[in-house]
Amino acid sequence: EPEVTQTPSHQVTQMGQEVILRCVPISNHLYFYWYRQILGQKVEFLVSFYNNEISEKSEIFDDQFSVERPDGSNFTLKIRSTKLEDSAMYFCASTERPRAGELFFGEGSRLTVL
């Protein structure tokens, strides 16, 4: 069964460092999302992406965050200068039909900022 894959599964970084989280969506999906979940808290929407541009972003997704799909397969989330409060699980999701509401999530990348 096709699945969304994310790398790395866990990354530890120092505050102020840049981090790139990578996602390979399901191959025929064209709509992509990043969500995050701080330990013990809700799953929060960060950004949605379609046709090489951001469709919607949340208040969390400030200038420190960026997304791109550089090669038609990977979908990346970059955090330019990490803060302690960026420590969380980051989930990538994709869908073939956004209006249908069935999103396929990856297993997540755990980011720990020290």
Add this chain to the structure above:
Amino acid sequence: DAKTTQPPSMDCAEGRAANLPCNHSTISGNEYVYWYRQIHSQGPQYIIHGLKNNETNEMASLIITEDRKSSTLILPHATLRDTAVYYCIVRPSMNTGFQKLVFGTGTRLLVSP
């Protein structure tokens, strides 16, 4: 967005049916009810969705009341692997474009032997 209310936790014995309620009293006519679950710290997993008719798939059944103000997700024969947090989400229909899912706190279901 319509809001949902779910009990914070529920218990179920293995092999029995798990019935997870959700209140969405402010749901509007074009909003669907979606159910997702999250096992431990894995990514959320889609279960089922519906508008007003009851729905069933290989994972679960969804019962929506006639007034659409509440629904119940039914796992007919719960297993230990069904232990997870279950999220009930309401979301505008297919004609309103690129709508994100908004997760609440969900119901933590514990299935015991």
